[in-house]
Amino acid sequence: MPLEYALQNSRHRPEVKFWKTEEVSVTLHPDPALGISYLEAATLERIHRRPITLNVMFVGAAGLGKSTLINSFFQSDLVAGCEDTDDLDDVRVTPYPAQLEEDGVNLHLTALDTVGLHRTEDLVLITDYLDTQYHQYMVTEHAPRRPAVLPDTRVHLIFYLLQSGTRGRLTPFDRRNLQALSAKANVVPLLAKADIFTPEERHQAKLQLAQEFERHAIETYRGPADEDPAEVQAFTGREPFAVIASDQFHTVGAGDSPVRGRLYPWGLVEVENPAHCDVAELRRLVMSVSLHDLIETTHDTYYAAFRVSHMRLNGRPESVMPFDADFESKLTTTQSQFVGLMQQREEQLRTAFMARIRDKESELRQYEDKALQRELELEAEDLQRQEAELEARQPESPKPASKPG
Ligand SMILES: Nc1nc2c(ncn2[C@@H]2O[C@H](COP(=O)(O)OP(=O)(O)OP(=O)(O)O)[C@@H](O)[C@H]2O)c(=O)[nH]1
Ligand SMILES: [Mg+2]
Structure with a gap:
Protein backbone atom coordinates (compact mmCIF):
# COMPACT_ATOMS: atom_id res chain seq x y z
CA MET A 1 0.00 0.00 0.00
CA GLY A 315 -15.83 19.59 14.03
CA ARG A 316 -18.94 21.76 14.06
CA PRO A 317 -21.46 22.45 16.87
CA GLU A 318 -23.29 19.24 17.81
CA SER A 319 -26.59 20.51 16.47
CA VAL A 320 -25.23 20.37 12.91
CA MET A 321 -22.93 17.40 13.20
CA PRO A 322 -24.82 14.36 11.90
CA PHE A 323 -21.71 13.31 9.96
CA ASP A 324 -19.58 13.08 13.11
CA ALA A 325 -18.43 9.53 13.84
CA ASP A 326 -19.75 9.58 17.47
CA PHE A 327 -22.68 11.77 16.68
CA GLU A 328 -25.16 9.18 18.05
CA SER A 329 -23.43 8.77 21.40
CA LYS A 330 -22.90 12.53 21.73
CA LEU A 331 -26.58 13.07 21.01
CA THR A 332 -27.67 10.49 23.62
CA THR A 333 -25.36 11.99 26.26
CA THR A 334 -26.61 15.48 25.52
CA GLN A 335 -30.23 14.31 25.68
CA SER A 336 -29.82 12.52 29.05
CA GLN A 337 -27.91 15.51 30.44
CA PHE A 338 -30.78 17.74 29.36
CA VAL A 339 -33.43 15.45 30.93
CA GLY A 340 -31.47 15.35 34.24
CA LEU A 341 -31.16 19.12 34.21
CA MET A 342 -34.89 19.55 33.64
CA GLN A 343 -35.76 17.14 36.49
CA GLN A 344 -33.45 19.02 38.85
CA ARG A 345 -35.02 22.32 37.85
CA GLU A 346 -38.53 20.92 38.33
CA GLU A 347 -37.61 19.68 41.83
CA GLN A 348 -36.21 23.11 42.76
CA LEU A 349 -39.39 24.78 41.53
CA ARG A 350 -41.63 22.36 43.46
CA THR A 351 -39.65 22.92 46.72
CA ALA A 352 -39.76 26.70 46.30
CA PHE A 353 -43.50 26.57 45.57
CA MET A 354 -44.25 24.41 48.65
CA ALA A 355 -42.20 26.76 50.88
CA ARG A 356 -44.20 29.74 49.62
CA ILE A 357 -47.49 27.94 50.26
CA ARG A 358 -46.39 27.09 53.80
CA ASP A 359 -45.44 30.74 54.42
CA LYS A 360 -48.80 31.93 53.11
CA GLU A 361 -50.68 29.39 55.24
CA SER A 362 -48.96 30.49 58.44
CA GLU A 363 -49.58 34.14 57.52
CA LEU A 364 -53.23 33.26 57.03
CA ARG A 365 -53.43 31.43 60.34
CA GLN A 366 -51.91 34.43 62.17
CA TYR A 367 -54.41 36.68 60.47
CA GLU A 368 -57.32 34.39 61.49
CA ASP A 369 -56.08 34.31 65.11
CA LYS A 370 -55.93 38.08 65.20
CA ALA A 371 -59.38 38.33 63.68
CA LEU A 372 -60.76 35.87 66.25
CA GLN A 373 -59.09 37.77 69.08
CA ARG A 374 -60.57 41.00 67.82
CA GLU A 375 -64.01 39.40 67.53
CA LEU A 376 -63.83 38.18 71.12
CA GLU A 377 -62.73 41.61 72.30
CA LEU A 378 -65.62 43.19 70.43
CA GLU A 379 -68.06 40.69 71.91
CA ALA A 380 -66.73 41.38 75.41
CA GLU A 381 -67.09 45.14 74.87
CA ASP A 382 -70.58 44.64 73.56
CA LEU A 383 -71.51 42.58 76.60
CA GLN A 384 -70.18 45.19 78.99
CA ARG A 385 -72.11 47.87 77.19
CA GLN A 386 -75.32 45.88 77.35
CA GLU A 387 -74.83 45.24 81.06
CA ALA A 388 -74.23 48.89 81.65
CA GLU A 389 -77.39 49.77 79.75
CA LEU A 390 -79.39 47.25 81.70
CA GLU A 391 -78.17 48.56 84.96
CA ALA A 392 -79.01 52.03 83.90
CA ARG A 393 -82.53 51.09 82.92
CA GLN A 394 -83.27 49.15 86.14
CA PRO A 395 -85.76 51.22 88.50
CA GLU A 396 -84.37 52.06 91.91
CA SER A 397 -85.71 49.59 94.53
CA PRO A 398 -88.56 51.21 96.72
CA LYS A 399 -87.56 52.28 100.27
CA PRO A 400 -89.27 50.25 102.95
CA ALA A 401 -92.45 52.10 104.29
CA SER A 402 -92.26 53.56 107.90
CA LYS A 403 -94.73 52.16 110.38
CA PRO A 404 -97.62 54.53 111.44
CA GLY A 405 -97.62 55.86 114.87
N1 LIG B 1 10.45 13.66 -28.50
C1 LIG B 1 9.97 14.59 -27.70
N2 LIG B 1 10.76 15.14 -26.78
C2 LIG B 1 10.24 16.13 -25.99
C3 LIG B 1 8.92 16.55 -26.10
N3 LIG B 1 8.70 17.51 -25.18
C4 LIG B 1 9.84 17.67 -24.52
N4 LIG B 1 10.78 16.85 -24.99
C5 LIG B 1 12.17 16.73 -24.57
O1 LIG B 1 12.20 15.97 -23.36
C6 LIG B 1 13.23 16.47 -22.52
C7 LIG B 1 12.66 16.80 -21.15
O2 LIG B 1 11.78 17.89 -21.28
P1 LIG B 1 11.31 18.74 -20.04
O3 LIG B 1 10.36 19.74 -20.54
O4 LIG B 1 12.46 19.23 -19.27
O5 LIG B 1 10.58 17.63 -19.20
P2 LIG B 1 9.99 17.76 -17.75
O6 LIG B 1 8.81 16.87 -17.68
O7 LIG B 1 9.78 19.19 -17.40
O8 LIG B 1 11.16 17.15 -16.90
P3 LIG B 1 11.38 17.24 -15.32
O9 LIG B 1 11.11 18.64 -14.91
O10 LIG B 1 12.80 16.84 -15.19
O11 LIG B 1 10.44 16.25 -14.72
C8 LIG B 1 13.83 17.67 -23.23
O12 LIG B 1 14.96 17.26 -23.91
C9 LIG B 1 12.76 18.07 -24.22
O13 LIG B 1 13.27 18.69 -25.40
C10 LIG B 1 8.10 15.93 -27.10
O14 LIG B 1 6.93 16.24 -27.28
N5 LIG B 1 8.69 14.97 -27.86
MG1 LIG C 1 10.53 20.32 -15.84
Whole structure:
Protein backbone atom coordinates (compact mmCIF):
# COMPACT_ATOMS: atom_id res chain seq x y z
CA MET A 1 0.00 0.00 0.00
CA PRO A 2 2.40 2.73 -1.16
CA LEU A 3 -0.05 5.63 -0.81
CA GLU A 4 -0.79 4.81 2.82
CA TYR A 5 2.94 4.52 3.39
CA ALA A 6 3.42 7.92 1.84
CA LEU A 7 0.71 9.44 4.02
CA GLN A 8 2.25 7.97 7.17
CA ASN A 9 5.56 9.53 6.26
CA SER A 10 4.06 12.80 5.17
CA ARG A 11 5.62 14.77 8.03
CA HIS A 12 9.06 14.20 6.53
CA ARG A 13 8.06 16.13 3.45
CA PRO A 14 8.99 19.79 2.90
CA GLU A 15 6.32 22.27 3.90
CA VAL A 16 3.91 23.40 1.18
CA LYS A 17 3.82 27.16 0.82
CA PHE A 18 1.12 29.48 -0.41
CA TRP A 19 2.29 31.55 -3.29
CA LYS A 20 1.24 35.09 -4.03
CA THR A 21 -0.04 36.15 -7.41
CA GLU A 22 1.54 39.58 -7.15
CA GLU A 23 5.01 38.03 -7.17
CA VAL A 24 7.14 38.22 -10.32
CA SER A 25 4.72 38.27 -13.19
CA VAL A 26 5.59 38.59 -16.85
CA THR A 27 3.44 39.96 -19.66
CA LEU A 28 2.77 37.39 -22.35
CA HIS A 29 2.39 38.17 -26.04
CA PRO A 30 1.49 34.77 -27.45
CA ASP A 31 1.59 34.56 -31.22
CA PRO A 32 -0.84 33.31 -32.44
CA ALA A 33 -3.25 34.36 -29.68
CA LEU A 34 -4.40 31.78 -27.09
CA GLY A 35 -8.02 32.41 -27.95
CA ILE A 36 -9.44 33.92 -24.77
CA SER A 37 -11.03 36.82 -26.67
CA TYR A 38 -13.31 34.35 -28.47
CA LEU A 39 -15.23 33.82 -25.24
CA GLU A 40 -18.99 34.42 -25.18
CA ALA A 41 -20.09 38.03 -24.81
CA ALA A 42 -21.49 37.45 -21.31
CA THR A 43 -18.23 35.97 -20.08
CA LEU A 44 -16.24 38.77 -21.64
CA GLU A 45 -18.47 41.28 -19.90
CA ARG A 46 -17.66 39.67 -16.54
CA ILE A 47 -13.95 39.56 -17.27
CA HIS A 48 -13.96 43.27 -18.08
CA ARG A 49 -15.79 44.01 -14.84
CA ARG A 50 -13.59 41.77 -12.70
CA PRO A 51 -10.48 40.17 -14.24
CA ILE A 52 -10.38 36.44 -13.82
CA THR A 53 -7.56 34.15 -12.84
CA LEU A 54 -6.64 30.82 -14.36
CA ASN A 55 -4.10 28.51 -12.75
CA VAL A 56 -2.96 25.51 -14.78
CA MET A 57 -0.72 22.82 -13.32
CA PHE A 58 1.42 20.38 -15.29
CA VAL A 59 2.02 17.05 -13.56
CA GLY A 60 3.63 13.78 -14.64
CA ALA A 61 6.64 11.52 -14.40
CA ALA A 62 10.10 13.01 -14.73
CA GLY A 63 11.30 14.05 -18.15
CA LEU A 64 7.95 13.74 -19.95
CA GLY A 65 8.20 17.28 -21.28
CA LYS A 66 6.11 19.23 -18.72
CA SER A 67 8.29 22.36 -18.74
CA THR A 68 8.59 22.36 -22.53
CA LEU A 69 4.82 21.89 -22.86
CA ILE A 70 4.13 24.96 -20.68
CA ASN A 71 6.03 27.07 -23.19
CA SER A 72 4.41 25.34 -26.16
CA PHE A 73 0.86 25.48 -24.80
CA PHE A 74 1.06 29.15 -23.78
CA GLN A 75 3.11 30.13 -26.87
CA SER A 76 5.79 31.72 -24.74
CA ASP A 77 9.07 31.12 -22.98
CA LEU A 78 7.57 31.18 -19.47
CA VAL A 79 9.82 28.39 -18.21
CA ALA A 80 13.30 29.57 -19.07
CA GLY A 81 15.29 26.39 -18.58
CA CYS A 82 14.63 22.75 -17.85
CA GLU A 83 14.96 21.76 -14.19
CA ASP A 84 17.46 19.35 -12.76
CA THR A 85 15.71 16.26 -11.42
CA ASP A 86 18.77 14.54 -9.95
CA ASP A 87 17.67 15.22 -6.38
CA LEU A 88 14.83 12.75 -5.81
CA ASP A 89 13.59 14.59 -2.70
CA ASP A 90 13.29 17.82 -4.57
CA VAL A 91 9.71 17.57 -5.79
CA ARG A 92 8.45 21.10 -6.04
CA VAL A 93 5.72 23.22 -7.52
CA THR A 94 6.96 26.32 -9.31
CA PRO A 95 4.43 28.99 -10.28
CA TYR A 96 5.00 31.12 -13.37
CA PRO A 97 2.54 34.03 -13.11
CA ALA A 98 1.79 36.02 -16.24
CA GLN A 99 -0.55 38.75 -17.41
CA LEU A 100 -2.28 38.24 -20.69
CA GLU A 101 -4.14 40.72 -22.83
CA GLU A 102 -5.96 39.79 -26.02
CA ASP A 103 -8.29 42.31 -27.71
CA GLY A 104 -8.86 44.14 -24.42
CA VAL A 105 -9.46 40.94 -22.41
CA ASN A 106 -7.20 40.59 -19.38
CA LEU A 107 -6.35 37.30 -17.78
CA HIS A 108 -4.17 36.55 -14.78
CA LEU A 109 -2.63 33.29 -15.84
CA THR A 110 -0.34 31.10 -13.78
CA ALA A 111 1.37 28.02 -15.14
CA LEU A 112 2.44 25.70 -12.34
CA ASP A 113 5.36 23.51 -13.22
CA THR A 114 6.13 20.48 -11.10
CA VAL A 115 9.37 18.62 -10.97
CA GLY A 116 8.75 15.07 -12.19
CA LEU A 117 7.08 12.45 -10.03
CA HIS A 118 9.32 9.52 -9.20
CA ARG A 119 7.59 7.78 -6.32
CA THR A 120 4.05 7.39 -5.09
CA GLU A 121 4.69 9.64 -2.11
CA ASP A 122 5.73 12.49 -4.45
CA LEU A 123 2.09 12.90 -5.34
CA VAL A 124 1.22 13.73 -1.73
CA LEU A 125 3.17 16.95 -2.13
CA ILE A 126 1.02 17.85 -5.12
CA THR A 127 -2.25 17.00 -3.33
CA ASP A 128 -1.03 18.90 -0.24
CA TYR A 129 -0.33 21.82 -2.51
CA LEU A 130 -3.88 21.72 -3.94
CA ASP A 131 -5.35 21.54 -0.41
CA THR A 132 -3.16 24.39 0.82
CA GLN A 133 -4.51 26.66 -1.91
CA TYR A 134 -8.12 25.68 -1.12
CA HIS A 135 -7.46 26.27 2.57
CA GLN A 136 -5.87 29.64 1.93
CA TYR A 137 -8.83 30.69 -0.19
CA MET A 138 -11.25 29.55 2.54
CA VAL A 139 -9.36 31.50 5.22
CA THR A 140 -9.42 34.68 3.10
CA GLU A 141 -13.07 34.14 2.24
CA HIS A 142 -14.02 33.99 5.93
CA ALA A 143 -11.65 36.71 7.10
CA PRO A 144 -13.32 39.64 8.92
CA ARG A 145 -11.70 42.05 6.47
CA ARG A 146 -12.32 40.13 3.30
CA PRO A 147 -10.85 41.76 0.18
CA ALA A 148 -13.29 42.72 -2.62
CA VAL A 149 -11.51 40.37 -5.02
CA LEU A 150 -10.16 37.23 -3.37
CA PRO A 151 -6.68 36.23 -4.52
CA ASP A 152 -7.23 32.91 -6.22
CA THR A 153 -4.34 30.47 -6.21
CA ARG A 154 -6.55 27.38 -6.52
CA VAL A 155 -5.57 25.07 -9.36
CA HIS A 156 -8.30 25.20 -12.01
CA LEU A 157 -6.84 22.60 -14.33
CA ILE A 158 -4.24 19.86 -14.11
CA PHE A 159 -2.64 18.54 -17.26
CA TYR A 160 -1.50 15.04 -16.37
CA LEU A 161 1.17 13.76 -18.77
CA LEU A 162 1.19 10.04 -19.58
CA GLN A 163 4.03 8.21 -21.27
CA SER A 164 3.32 7.44 -24.89
CA GLY A 165 5.79 4.55 -24.68
CA THR A 166 3.24 2.27 -22.95
CA ARG A 167 1.07 2.60 -26.08
CA GLY A 168 -2.20 3.06 -24.24
CA ARG A 169 -1.58 0.87 -21.21
CA LEU A 170 -2.22 2.69 -17.96
CA THR A 171 0.47 1.93 -15.39
CA PRO A 172 -0.61 1.39 -11.75
CA PHE A 173 1.50 4.48 -10.83
CA ASP A 174 -0.41 6.72 -13.27
CA ARG A 175 -3.73 5.11 -12.36
CA ARG A 176 -3.30 5.92 -8.64
CA ASN A 177 -2.10 9.44 -9.40
CA LEU A 178 -5.00 10.12 -11.75
CA GLN A 179 -7.52 8.78 -9.23
CA ALA A 180 -6.09 10.92 -6.44
CA LEU A 181 -5.83 14.10 -8.52
CA SER A 182 -9.20 13.84 -10.23
CA ALA A 183 -10.83 13.72 -6.80
CA LYS A 184 -9.38 17.16 -6.06
CA ALA A 185 -9.35 19.14 -9.32
CA ASN A 186 -10.20 19.18 -13.02
CA VAL A 187 -7.76 16.79 -14.71
CA VAL A 188 -7.09 16.50 -18.43
CA PRO A 189 -4.83 13.54 -19.29
CA LEU A 190 -2.31 14.02 -22.11
CA LEU A 191 -0.28 11.56 -24.12
CA ALA A 192 3.12 13.20 -23.90
CA LYS A 193 5.86 13.11 -26.56
CA ALA A 194 3.31 11.81 -29.04
CA ASP A 195 5.76 12.23 -31.92
CA ILE A 196 6.66 8.55 -31.50
CA PHE A 197 3.26 7.53 -32.89
CA THR A 198 2.06 6.92 -36.40
CA PRO A 199 -1.51 8.29 -36.77
CA GLU A 200 -2.95 4.76 -36.45
CA GLU A 201 -0.88 3.95 -33.33
CA ARG A 202 -1.97 7.23 -31.77
CA HIS A 203 -5.62 6.41 -32.46
CA GLN A 204 -5.26 2.92 -30.90
CA ALA A 205 -3.43 4.26 -27.83
CA LYS A 206 -6.20 6.80 -27.24
CA LEU A 207 -8.91 4.17 -27.56
CA GLN A 208 -7.19 1.85 -25.11
CA LEU A 209 -6.57 4.60 -22.57
CA ALA A 210 -10.18 5.78 -22.77
CA GLN A 211 -11.25 2.20 -21.90
CA GLU A 212 -8.77 2.09 -19.01
CA PHE A 213 -10.16 5.34 -17.60
CA GLU A 214 -13.65 3.92 -17.74
CA ARG A 215 -12.61 0.59 -16.20
CA HIS A 216 -10.87 2.30 -13.28
CA ALA A 217 -13.58 4.97 -12.85
CA ILE A 218 -11.17 7.84 -13.45
CA GLU A 219 -13.24 11.01 -13.80
CA THR A 220 -11.36 13.29 -16.15
CA TYR A 221 -12.55 16.77 -17.17
CA ARG A 222 -14.93 16.52 -20.12
CA GLY A 223 -15.67 20.11 -21.07
CA PRO A 224 -18.59 22.33 -20.06
CA ALA A 225 -21.83 20.37 -19.63
CA ASP A 226 -24.01 23.13 -21.10
CA GLU A 227 -21.76 23.62 -24.12
CA ASP A 228 -22.69 22.84 -27.70
CA PRO A 229 -22.71 18.98 -28.00
CA ALA A 230 -20.29 19.26 -30.94
CA GLU A 231 -17.75 21.01 -28.72
CA VAL A 232 -18.23 18.47 -25.93
CA GLN A 233 -17.69 15.72 -28.50
CA ALA A 234 -14.55 17.54 -29.68
CA PHE A 235 -13.32 17.40 -26.10
CA THR A 236 -14.24 13.85 -25.19
CA GLY A 237 -13.58 12.43 -28.66
CA ARG A 238 -9.95 13.46 -28.58
CA GLU A 239 -9.23 12.49 -25.00
CA PRO A 240 -6.53 11.77 -24.00
CA PHE A 241 -5.04 14.58 -26.09
CA ALA A 242 -1.80 13.68 -27.84
CA VAL A 243 0.75 16.47 -27.40
CA ILE A 244 4.16 17.33 -28.76
CA ALA A 245 6.25 20.11 -27.23
CA SER A 246 9.30 22.00 -28.32
CA ASP A 247 11.26 25.13 -27.53
CA GLN A 248 12.76 25.17 -31.02
CA PHE A 249 11.53 27.07 -34.09
CA HIS A 250 12.16 25.89 -37.65
CA THR A 251 11.39 27.19 -41.08
CA VAL A 252 9.39 24.83 -43.27
CA GLY A 253 9.88 26.42 -46.65
CA ALA A 254 11.90 29.33 -47.95
CA GLY A 255 10.23 32.62 -46.97
CA ASP A 256 7.90 31.00 -44.36
CA SER A 257 7.84 32.16 -40.76
CA PRO A 258 9.54 29.78 -38.35
CA VAL A 259 7.22 27.35 -36.56
CA ARG A 260 7.56 25.61 -33.22
CA GLY A 261 8.50 21.99 -33.79
CA ARG A 262 10.92 19.12 -33.54
CA LEU A 263 13.22 18.56 -36.46
CA TYR A 264 14.14 14.97 -37.29
CA PRO A 265 16.30 13.60 -40.12
CA TRP A 266 13.13 12.51 -41.88
CA GLY A 267 11.23 15.76 -41.38
CA LEU A 268 9.71 18.36 -39.09
CA VAL A 269 7.05 17.59 -36.47
CA GLU A 270 5.02 20.77 -35.95
CA VAL A 271 3.47 21.53 -32.55
CA GLU A 272 0.70 23.66 -34.06
CA ASN A 273 -0.17 21.32 -36.91
CA PRO A 274 -3.46 19.46 -36.11
CA ALA A 275 -2.30 16.59 -38.33
CA HIS A 276 0.74 16.08 -36.09
CA CYS A 277 -0.75 16.50 -32.60
CA ASP A 278 -3.66 17.96 -30.58
CA VAL A 279 -1.95 20.98 -28.99
CA ALA A 280 -3.79 23.61 -31.07
CA GLU A 281 -7.19 21.95 -30.55
CA LEU A 282 -6.49 21.41 -26.84
CA ARG A 283 -5.64 25.09 -26.45
CA ARG A 284 -8.84 26.14 -28.22
CA LEU A 285 -10.99 23.82 -26.07
CA VAL A 286 -9.35 24.93 -22.82
CA MET A 287 -8.81 28.66 -23.37
CA SER A 288 -11.95 29.47 -25.39
CA VAL A 289 -14.60 26.79 -24.82
CA SER A 290 -13.91 25.75 -21.21
CA LEU A 291 -12.10 28.66 -19.55
CA HIS A 292 -15.10 29.87 -17.59
CA ASP A 293 -16.35 26.35 -16.80
CA LEU A 294 -12.97 25.29 -15.41
CA ILE A 295 -13.04 28.18 -12.96
CA GLU A 296 -16.66 27.54 -12.01
CA THR A 297 -16.29 23.78 -11.48
CA THR A 298 -13.19 24.36 -9.39
CA HIS A 299 -15.21 26.62 -7.11
CA ASP A 300 -18.54 24.78 -7.11
CA THR A 301 -17.32 21.19 -7.06
CA TYR A 302 -13.75 20.76 -5.83
CA TYR A 303 -13.46 23.75 -3.49
CA ALA A 304 -16.96 23.03 -2.11
CA ALA A 305 -15.94 19.40 -1.43
CA PHE A 306 -12.76 20.59 0.30
CA ARG A 307 -14.76 22.93 2.55
CA VAL A 308 -17.21 20.19 3.55
CA SER A 309 -14.46 17.71 4.41
CA HIS A 310 -12.52 20.42 6.24
CA MET A 311 -15.58 21.20 8.38
CA ARG A 312 -16.15 17.51 9.10
CA LEU A 313 -12.58 17.00 10.19
CA ASN A 314 -12.48 20.11 12.33
CA GLY A 315 -15.83 19.59 14.03
CA ARG A 316 -18.94 21.76 14.06
CA PRO A 317 -21.46 22.45 16.87
CA GLU A 318 -23.29 19.24 17.81
CA SER A 319 -26.59 20.51 16.47
CA VAL A 320 -25.23 20.37 12.91
CA MET A 321 -22.93 17.40 13.20
CA PRO A 322 -24.82 14.36 11.90
CA PHE A 323 -21.71 13.31 9.96
CA ASP A 324 -19.58 13.08 13.11
CA ALA A 325 -18.43 9.53 13.84
CA ASP A 326 -19.75 9.58 17.47
CA PHE A 327 -22.68 11.77 16.68
CA GLU A 328 -25.16 9.18 18.05
CA SER A 329 -23.43 8.77 21.40
CA LYS A 330 -22.90 12.53 21.73
CA LEU A 331 -26.58 13.07 21.01
CA THR A 332 -27.67 10.49 23.62
CA THR A 333 -25.36 11.99 26.26
CA THR A 334 -26.61 15.48 25.52
CA GLN A 335 -30.23 14.31 25.68
CA SER A 336 -29.82 12.52 29.05
CA GLN A 337 -27.91 15.51 30.44
CA PHE A 338 -30.78 17.74 29.36
CA VAL A 339 -33.43 15.45 30.93
CA GLY A 340 -31.47 15.35 34.24
CA LEU A 341 -31.16 19.12 34.21
CA MET A 342 -34.89 19.55 33.64
CA GLN A 343 -35.76 17.14 36.49
CA GLN A 344 -33.45 19.02 38.85
CA ARG A 345 -35.02 22.32 37.85
CA GLU A 346 -38.53 20.92 38.33
CA GLU A 347 -37.61 19.68 41.83
CA GLN A 348 -36.21 23.11 42.76
CA LEU A 349 -39.39 24.78 41.53
CA ARG A 350 -41.63 22.36 43.46
CA THR A 351 -39.65 22.92 46.72
CA ALA A 352 -39.76 26.70 46.30
CA PHE A 353 -43.50 26.57 45.57
CA MET A 354 -44.25 24.41 48.65
CA ALA A 355 -42.20 26.76 50.88
CA ARG A 356 -44.20 29.74 49.62
CA ILE A 357 -47.49 27.94 50.26
CA ARG A 358 -46.39 27.09 53.80
CA ASP A 359 -45.44 30.74 54.42
CA LYS A 360 -48.80 31.93 53.11
CA GLU A 361 -50.68 29.39 55.24
CA SER A 362 -48.96 30.49 58.44
CA GLU A 363 -49.58 34.14 57.52
CA LEU A 364 -53.23 33.26 57.03
CA ARG A 365 -53.43 31.43 60.34
CA GLN A 366 -51.91 34.43 62.17
CA TYR A 367 -54.41 36.68 60.47
CA GLU A 368 -57.32 34.39 61.49
CA ASP A 369 -56.08 34.31 65.11
CA LYS A 370 -55.93 38.08 65.20
CA ALA A 371 -59.38 38.33 63.68
CA LEU A 372 -60.76 35.87 66.25
CA GLN A 373 -59.09 37.77 69.08
CA ARG A 374 -60.57 41.00 67.82
CA GLU A 375 -64.01 39.40 67.53
CA LEU A 376 -63.83 38.18 71.12
CA GLU A 377 -62.73 41.61 72.30
CA LEU A 378 -65.62 43.19 70.43
CA GLU A 379 -68.06 40.69 71.91
CA ALA A 380 -66.73 41.38 75.41
CA GLU A 381 -67.09 45.14 74.87
CA ASP A 382 -70.58 44.64 73.56
CA LEU A 383 -71.51 42.58 76.60
CA GLN A 384 -70.18 45.19 78.99
CA ARG A 385 -72.11 47.87 77.19
CA GLN A 386 -75.32 45.88 77.35
CA GLU A 387 -74.83 45.24 81.06
CA ALA A 388 -74.23 48.89 81.65
CA GLU A 389 -77.39 49.77 79.75
CA LEU A 390 -79.39 47.25 81.70
CA GLU A 391 -78.17 48.56 84.96
CA ALA A 392 -79.01 52.03 83.90
CA ARG A 393 -82.53 51.09 82.92
CA GLN A 394 -83.27 49.15 86.14
CA PRO A 395 -85.76 51.22 88.50
CA GLU A 396 -84.37 52.06 91.91
CA SER A 397 -85.71 49.59 94.53
CA PRO A 398 -88.56 51.21 96.72
CA LYS A 399 -87.56 52.28 100.27
CA PRO A 400 -89.27 50.25 102.95
CA ALA A 401 -92.45 52.10 104.29
CA SER A 402 -92.26 53.56 107.90
CA LYS A 403 -94.73 52.16 110.38
CA PRO A 404 -97.62 54.53 111.44
CA GLY A 405 -97.62 55.86 114.87
N1 LIG B 1 10.45 13.66 -28.50
C1 LIG B 1 9.97 14.59 -27.70
N2 LIG B 1 10.76 15.14 -26.78
C2 LIG B 1 10.24 16.13 -25.99
C3 LIG B 1 8.92 16.55 -26.10
N3 LIG B 1 8.70 17.51 -25.18
C4 LIG B 1 9.84 17.67 -24.52
N4 LIG B 1 10.78 16.85 -24.99
C5 LIG B 1 12.17 16.73 -24.57
O1 LIG B 1 12.20 15.97 -23.36
C6 LIG B 1 13.23 16.47 -22.52
C7 LIG B 1 12.66 16.80 -21.15
O2 LIG B 1 11.78 17.89 -21.28
P1 LIG B 1 11.31 18.74 -20.04
O3 LIG B 1 10.36 19.74 -20.54
O4 LIG B 1 12.46 19.23 -19.27
O5 LIG B 1 10.58 17.63 -19.20
P2 LIG B 1 9.99 17.76 -17.75
O6 LIG B 1 8.81 16.87 -17.68
O7 LIG B 1 9.78 19.19 -17.40
O8 LIG B 1 11.16 17.15 -16.90
P3 LIG B 1 11.38 17.24 -15.32
O9 LIG B 1 11.11 18.64 -14.91
O10 LIG B 1 12.80 16.84 -15.19
O11 LIG B 1 10.44 16.25 -14.72
C8 LIG B 1 13.83 17.67 -23.23
O12 LIG B 1 14.96 17.26 -23.91
C9 LIG B 1 12.76 18.07 -24.22
O13 LIG B 1 13.27 18.69 -25.40
C10 LIG B 1 8.10 15.93 -27.10
O14 LIG B 1 6.93 16.24 -27.28
N5 LIG B 1 8.69 14.97 -27.86
MG1 LIG C 1 10.53 20.32 -15.84
